[in-house]
Amino acid sequence: MPAMPIEEVNEPVLTLEEFSRKLNVTTKTINRWRKRGLIGLPVIHKGRRLVGFLPSLTDPFLAANREHVSRSGRFSQMTEQDKEDILQRARQSGSARRREPDGDQPPRRAKIWAEPRKPFATPCVTGTANTRSNRFSRP
Secondary structure (H helix, E strand, O other): OOEHHHHHOOOEEEHHHHHHHHOOHHHHHHHHHHHHHOOEEEEEEEEEEEEEEEEHHHHHHHOOHHHHHHHHHOOOOEEEHHHHHHHHHHHHHHHHOOOOOOOOOHHHOOOOOOOOOOOOOOOEEEOOOOOOOOEEEEE
16 A cells, blocks of 8 residues: 555544554554554655554554553553562572571572473474374474
């Protein structure tokens, strides 16, 4: 479909970034929704070809997926400070566990597998439609 200048569209158009900010989700989430039926149109904005979202095309999708959209908007990723706080608490907790009360026992270590694990076999279908046989192959 040829891209249309954003100024020539008869209703307000939101770019991918504007639409994602409006719904408080990432642009990756919007692109996932496009695979599920959200309609975006190619538009030209400031000389660049972008995906534009018109209310007449997005409102039906948002209404049909109201709970999913709401849940996605409430989701938030951890900030770098949150990650650092969690790691710091884990380090403190780990160092407290390493100190044995009597001081004689070394810290316990996780078991190490004697042999490397083999990958799971995955079923695959080989042969023609008349001579199908299930075989297992390694990935």
